[in-house]
Amino acid sequence: MPKILHGPETSPLVRAVLMTARAIGVKLQIQPLDYLEKQEHRQEAFLKMNPAHTVPTLDDDGFYLWESRSIMAYLVSKYDRDNQLYPTDVKNKALVDTVLHFDNGSLWPSIRKYCTFLALNANPPDAEDQEDLKDKLTTLERILSERPYLAGDHLTIAEIGRAHV
Numbered sequence: 001m002p003k004i005l006h007g008p009e010t011s012p013l014v015r016a017v018l019m020t021a022r023a024i025g026v027k028l029q030i031q032p033l034d035y036l037e038k039q040e041h042r043q044e045a046f047l048k049m050n051p052a053h054t055v056p057t058l059d060d061d062g063f064y065l066w067e068s069r070s071i072m073a074y075l076v077s078k079y080d081r082d083n084q085l086y087p088t089d090v091k092n093k094a095l096v097d098t099v100l101h102f103d104n105g106s107l108w109p110s111i112r113k114y115c116t117f118l119a120l121n122a123n124p125p126d127a128e129d130q131e132d133l134k135d136k137l138t139t140l141e142r143i144l145s146e147r148p149y150l151a152g153d154h155l156t157i158a159e160i161g162r163a164h165v
Helices: 012-023 042-049 066-079 090-119 127-146 157-163
Strands: 002-004 026-030 057-060 063-066
Touching: 002 012, 012 026, 012 063, 012 066, 012 157, 026 157, 042 127, 057 066, 066 157, 090 127, 090 157
Parallel strands: 002 026
Antiparallel strands: 002 057, 057 063
């Protein structure tokens, strides 16, 4: 049974999942989703898979998972025998999780304002938004001044989660 990823390929978060899958040799079938005009993510069939009506959403043989970072971690944990992209060692995994949570809770909300502005011709970010994003990017610079990657000494899903922007 194919693994189906629901969402538009133009979504940065969908692209992050696609990059992760490709890095570990997992083939995903893309199910495009028109969430701007047709609002397909709010239809009952989609809400049964994902009550939060967000993209991306993964269907792995009837197991539904949403939120890009969770999907990335799941794919690597289930299908990558080396587990280099999402370590099994508790401390190394905690470093990856820290960056993923920072991304989800702090960095991505700041970046999303710019993506929305560019993609939807929305209001441009204001000076406060610019300072907020600068602060978040400075955090990444501090981390990278101490080690070669965001979560240690090799590539992980922490970097892939940011590479799509």
